[in-house]
Ligand code: ADP
């Protein structure tokens with residue numbers, strides 16, 4: 001297996017967290033990249049598990065220290081991937097799952113290409129997958145039924161979703177999350193095909 005970076009991007013509400021949690025359960029050699037964010041914790045989210053929740057000053061300090069592999073302003077809040085845990089995972093022969101937005105994915109592609117020859121990050125495996133909902137109407141239904149966002153937040157997320165879905169072509173793979181079981185099987189097949197994870201038949 002070639003350890004590497006697995007990027008999964010999707011409009012909020014498409015089912016990315018659900019699908020990522022399923023992958024992380026099934027593949028112990030895949031670890032989750034815990035992002036930093038300036039947004040408030042939602043529901044049962046835990047600091048250090050779902051996100052590192054930091055204030056704007058701390059986030060800007062990390063930008064100044066060049067601690068991020070990528071960072072972006074999403075829905076009015078900062079989000080960023082710390083470079084150190086990505087390097088640590090690759091050093092430990094693990095693949096690392098980045099749940100980030102389309103702008104962050106573009107930055108990762110650029111950052112990796114700009115690294116010097118011989119940098120382990122430049123030569124690691126890389127796969128990027130875009131997940132979309134079957135329709136905007138279904139996306140709205142899922143955001144409403146999740147019950148975590150105010151109506152105006154839901155409308156903002158849907159507005160952003162149209163822009164994100166227009167950039168799906170930037171990704172090597174595109175999975176439509178209509179039936180959850182079908183989408184999950186497609187996702188697993190992609191990761192196993194790319195050797196980012198070992199197929200279940202090879203698990204001891
Ligand atoms: P995201 O992480 O992309 O914002 P979530 O994983 O939180 O999305 O999913 C949003 C909501 O939609 C959740 O309530 C989840 O249970 C539900 N959901 C996810 N995938 C499907 C699917 N294929 N069909 C129906 N509901 C789904």
Ligand code: 5GP
Pocket residue numbers: 009010011012035036039070071072074075079080081099100101103104105
């Ligand atoms: P949420 O607030 O719903 O957890 O996430 C909102 C959006 O921010 C999602 O599209 C999610 O993928 C994205 N996001 C989460 N972490 C990061 C990150 O570290 N970098 C970038 N660029 N986007 C992120």
